Each structure stands twice: as C-alpha cells, then as structure tokens.
Amino acid sequence: MSEQWASFSLDLHLAIDRRQGLRGGLERALREAVQRGQLSPGTRMPSSRALAQELGIARGTVSQVYEQLAAEGYLLARPRSGVRVAPQPGPASGPVLPPAPSFRAPFDGHDLRPGLPDLSLFPRGPWLAATRQVLQSTPHAAFGYGDPTGHADLRTALADYLGRARGVLTTPEHIIVCAGYNHALQILCQALSRVGSTIAFEDPALPDYPALAANAGLRVTRIPVDRDGLVVGELGDEVAAVTTPSHQFPLGVTLSPRRRIELLDWARRTGSVVLEDDYDGEFRYDRQPVGALQALAPDLVVYTGTVSKTIAPALRIGWIVAPTHLVPALRDVLRFDETHLNVIEQLVLASLIRGGELDRHLRRCRSRYRHRRDHLGRAVATHLPGARLSGIAAGLHAVLTLPGPAGAEPDLLAHLTAHGVAVDGLSTFHHDPRASPLGLVVGYATPPQHSYDSAVTALTEAIRTAPHQP
C-alpha cells in the first residue's frame, strides 16, 4: 500500500483553492472529497510527510488539517494503522440506477440453452503462456494505433487456419478481424447499405441478427429452410443472403450440394453476395466433411467466423473473409470503425494457431462434445420414443421435435423451468412462431461436465411428465 500512496497527490484530484490559504484550501478540498465519495470510507490517507512533500507545503500544515478533519468526523487516526477515511452516514452520492441487464441472465438449474461452448474447457494455461511470449517479444511500436483490418500476424495465421481447417480460399489481405459476429454483421450491413437496400435471413434463425440489420437501415426478408437448407428459389433481389450452410441454426440441416450451386447461381445472376455464417463449422462428428461454401466461389461469398464456439464468447474475436470486390467498401467502413481488438489478444490468438494449440484444443472439445451428443441421443431414444432428435451431425446443439400441438410450447417450457431445466423453444427462432412445430433447441455443450448427465436426465424426465406428452 505504501507505494500506492506515494503517488497520492498526483492521482487524487484535489482542487485546492489557495485563496483560502494553504491550510484552509487543503482542509476544504479533503472534506469535499470525502463528502462527494471521491475518498471512500476505509481509504488509507498518505502520511502527512508524503502529502506535504507532494504538495510542496509544510508537514505541520498537513498534520493540522488531518487533526481538524478527524475532529469533524471525516478522518480516523489510529496508532500504527495511520489515518483513514471514516465511515460516512447517509445515502450514496450518485443517482440510483438498476444494473444493466446482462446479455443472458444465468439460470439457476440445468442450463441446456444453445449458444455456449463448455466454458470450463477455456485454455487458461496456453493463453497465459502465449501472453507471456507476446509481451516478451512484441516490439514497442505494436502498442500504437494498428492496422484497422487487424494485426497482420493474426490475419496471416487465420488465412492459414481457415484454409486447412475449413477449406476457405483467401489471403491475409481479404481478412478483417472484428469483435465477434455481431460486429461483423454491423460492418457488413454498413458496407452493403451503400449498394442495396434489402437483405435476406433464414427462417428460422437467431432473431437478433435480422433485428440488427433492420436497425442498420436495411429491409429484411425471411427465406424458409427445408431439409436441404435455405430454399433458394424464394430469394429475390436482395443485396445479400445470410445463411448457415454447414449446420443451419437452429435446425441443424446441411445446405445440399444442389442448393449450394443454386445459391451461387442466384448471387452471380443478381450481383448479390452470400454471407456464410460458419458459426460452428469446426465441430463435425461424422466422417463426411462439410467444407466452407466460400471455397466454391470466393468472389461471391463473404465468409464469417468467430472463436465464440471454439474457445469462448468473452474473447470477442471474429473475422470476415471478403471477396476482392467488397474489400474497398469494407475498408472504407473501417475508417470510422477502427480495430476494436486489443493487440495482445490478437497476437495471442495468432500464436495459439501457429503453435498448434488451437488444433489441440479443438480436438479436446470435439471429443467431449461428441460424447455428450451420443449420450443425449441414447437418452432420447430410450426415454422419449415419440421424440425425434435432429441436427446432430455437427455443432453444439440439437433440435428435439416432440409430438403434440405447436401451441403447447409455452406450457412445456414453463413445466421444464419448474423442473429446473432451461432450453430454448423452437418457435423463438421462427419469424412466425405459429409456423413452428413443437420442439426444443438443446445446447448440449452448455452445462459443466460434472452435471451434464444429470442435466440430460432432468430434461428427459421433465418432458416425460409434461402435460400433452406421451
């Protein structure tokens, strides 16, 4: 603590009005600092000698001020523990505001909502080791203002990684590093709104993204999804179509080879682009690989991905891989939306990719999630014979379709919540909730490992005892 207080007068803003004399001015400044909460109760004050030296006044003056304020009840002087700010009566100084609602309120029970990886797998050791290496080796200049498209080391590592892991065909100059998928979509909507006015989203989809595009001033159309993925024939003159071809969110279907060709034909014919949201492409559990759509037509597809499912959402790291013709417009947007990423985390991620740590981490995750998926599949087959589990070839979630009327979803969800289980209702993701079958979206990566089996048991038990269920 002593070092901290050596810098006291520098970092405590004390407005000393010297017209009242040094003593009067200091006394008043300290009194107000306590009254206004600038100096919190319990805070240790600097020694009279240190403060006197910092302010360039006599030590005796400071001692007198401390004595006066102790007499007034603002300070407490105790032998050996020095002078501290006394507890102050009355309400806190600022106006009262509720805390911001957190992005997703935690659930006190078995959380099987989709969207999260198993956070206990976060590679703390490798992250720290890479941070040490980056802080030891990065030149000073890297701590200034950087390349708005992201640090070249990270873009180079990503071009390599996306090429071998996802088949993406690109160069570091086509990559824009951004702060997650929301940020990627913000940047893309700004660039696209210069060349068109309408954007297509899948239906069903996560409702946040169409809402984001509408907020950015684009008109939104919704295109249905069937067993082959996006129904391309329903597209019109949109400037872009957003799709999740590897593992549709939430249904889990794969865009069929025929539809891929049709979709790229549509883009070529209408001068549009396809936005490929490859949100969980790294997690494929069968032998048949599904590569990025981007590889078929790097000039027509904007590829996006993040580390939110592979490492953790709280890292806020994502990327856009753009066709050559879109790069100037995107760089123009970045004029006002410079890199949002700490250079340290950019270099840490680049190091984890280059050193093979990310691959090792993904292998650990894949193994765990595959076991979880298999366990869920067995539990559903055994205990819920009337239900159908789909979308299980990949990703971190599956759709559980149940017999019963679609309108039963709110009651079912309430019943599950009452039994300590949180999942998402399938209708949440439909533009028209009435168009949804009765179903649940189950995020099997979300619970901690030690309680996963009991989470699945709680889920199947709660469904079996729900009203309207066989």
Added chain:
Amino acid sequence: MSEQWASFSLDLHLAIDRRQGLRGGLERALREAVQRGQLSPGTRMPSSRALAQELGIARGTVSQVYEQLAAEGYLLARPRSGVRVAPQPGPASGPVLPPAPSFRAPFDGHDLRPGLPDLSLFPRGPWLAATRQVLQSTPHAAFGYGDPTGHADLRTALADYLGRARGVLTTPEHIIVCAGYNHALQILCQALSRVGSTIAFEDPALPDYPALAANAGLRVTRIPVDRDGLVVGELGDEVAAVTTPSHQFPLGVTLSPRRRIELLDWARRTGSVVLEDDYDGEFRYDRQPVGALQALAPDLVVYTGTVSKTIAPALRIGWIVAPTHLVPALRDVLRFDETHLNVIEQLVLASLIRGGELDRHLRRCRSRYRHRRDHLGRAVATHLPGARLSGIAAGLHAVLTLPGPAGAEPDLLAHLTAHGVAVDGLSTFHHDPRASPLGLVVGYATPPQHSYDSAVTALTEAIRTAPHQP
C-alpha cells in the same frame, strides 16, 4: 509438432470423394489441397500410420498415396524428416490486393506527431502479472457472453479511479466500457441521433471526429476556440457540444471557469448535453489541477476517456460516463453493439487500477513527459526566439506558433520531412485551413526516450533553416 499432426484429419478439411475409391479419393483430395494452397510448401505431413488411423483406412493405402504424390512432385519424402509438401511453382492462388493502409504509417526519422504516448513505457510486467492472476481466479462463467456495458469489476474500478483522479461523480451503473474514443463517439452519435440532428465540434479539432459524426447521419457545426476555450456564445440548437475542456486539442488552452458555467447554462437551457473528451486529463504538470467538467453537472455532461494516452492505444479500452437520463438510450444502442472487449483485458485493467499499478505507471509517465516538455521549452527559447510554444501546462503535445505567413505551412512541412522530422501542421485541424496561423503540433511523447533529445534538436535546426524563418 507430433501432437499437432495427431489431429491432422480433424483440422485439415479433406473432401475425400469415396466414389473414386479410398486411395483415389485421398490422392485427389491431397493433390487439390496442395494446388489450392491449403497445404503450404514445407508443411510436414502426418505419418502414414497417423493419417491412416484418423481416416480409418489401411496404412498401406496412405503410403501408396504419399508415394504417388511424391512422384508427381507434390510431396517430398526425406529420411528422418518425414514427408513434407514440396515447393510449388506458379503464382499464389488468391487474387492480389494491396495490404490495408495502416491507421498511421510509421515515419522513418524523428516522429514528433501528436497522439501517441511513449510506447516503450508499456507496463509489460504488471500486465502479465495481472493476466496470470485473472486467469487463475476468474470463474468459468465469465468466459460466456457478458454484460454489454462492460464487466462490473472494471466499471466499479473505473468509477473509483475517475472519482479520485479526475473528480468525476458517478456510479458503476452510469459507466459504459467501450473500445476507445472512436467507439464511444459511434455509440453516442447513435443514441443522440434519436433525439436531435446536429452536433457541435470545436474548431480546430481532430478532423476524424466530425467526419465520424457526419457519417453517423448527424449534421455537424464547428464552434471556434479562443484563449478561454470553446466560444460558447456561438452554440445554437445542437443536441450536443463536443469539447476538450482540460486541454483543448490541439491548441492546449483550458476552458475558463466562466465559459464552463456558460456552457452548462447553454446545455440546461436548450436540453442539450456536453460531451467532455478528457483525452489527456491525467497529464497535468503544474500545481493547479483542472478537474473534469463533469463534476460540475453530472446530469448535463457525458464524460469520455480512454487508456490510449495513459497506457497504449493498442489496448482499445475507453469509457463513457453518462448522465442518468441518457443511460436507457445508450443501453438500447448496446443491444446491437454488445461489449467489444475481451473479458480478460477488462479484468486485467480492473486489477491494475485496484492494486495501484496504474497510479504508479502514471507517475512514471508524468515524470518523463514533464522532463520532455521542459526540454522542448528550453530548446525553443534558445534556438527559436521568434516562435511561441503554447499548451504546455498539460498533455503530450504542444503548439509551436511561428512567424510567417499561414500559407507557408506545406513548404515548411516538406522541409521538415526532408530533414527527417515529422510533425503535424496546425492547419490540418482547422475546418478552414486558411484560418490557421503558421504553426506546428508537436507530440513530445512520441519518440523513444533514447532519441528524444536529438529529435528536438533536429526539429529546431530544421525550422531555423526553413525558408521564411528568421
């Protein structure tokens, strides 16, 4: 390397068409991966045993494929170094694009442009120590999606720090953590455009910010600055006035007490807000402290700050301290612009603030910058008797006004560049460059410590030998 390749088939996307038989399919997939650059020259291939195991095929099949591809020149097999991808002829696969222009091109000489702290002071050791502590102690749940206004620990630490160091009166619930000042201004412009259409900026100012506001759809007015700071009487019905009251950028004047009162009166009368850009408020070199304007009227002032001058721009960390009435609109904007900050860096900064490391760091910086400022002042007084150095009471830059016609600036800057010195011309910051006196904005924190004195010598020498200079 061996572990990395154990996960080969998982993280190299190989589209094996099994209709061609396993051997033919694998051969073709690997050939295409090399052709397309997915496998770069020099890459070490997995052993035939490892790859066979991953793909569930016979080891002999993989060996035959490797032999075939070596015969075709795609792979190189060497004793003891295993099988590697062979160098490939011909041009790179992707289309050619220039690298993105970096935000601020490095200058090969004495860089005295304003806007940067001394990057060699970056607290690498404390940053690493805090990262270790954060990674050891943070609960798993913190790695999920977080509070869009920033982690509560950081907002609490900032409320405390801004209170004691800058006199800001606030609570953690009034703080929004963001990715630097550009991002803060983006968020504020979005929120303000719902209640008004025009925003005022100082003239002179950094031109990026008015441009950002115009790009966000607001009409921009420019308000002159005199020796007392912003000329408040020129304000009209703007929804907000952006100002740098502690140390005007670039002129370096302080908003006078009378103008502070007038400015707050204007905001109260017109229902507007004042945006206080406290970009270098921590660096004050004289005894007279200049506290945040916000403390006079927390209900009328939006206070913004960053770590870009105190630690480093590459951290991309800033904050908005909002009046209570603006908080709902700002949180609404954040619905589509969630936290852009890695939770690790947020907790690291909170830890550095709480543990007193930031205070210690600021003390080191202040001492260094004060010496540099003094040295610059002596050099100008000695070698440039006709020049005037102003704005030196605070911050990281000063304005050097020179005798001579304003129109001489381009020639002067070209002369300085030719003599290996980069500074900014004062006219760059004026809305109408012809309204600027002949002057230079000198960032005295920018050069590395070992070359600072020679940078100043080079600057004064180059000015003395410039055309039109006495």
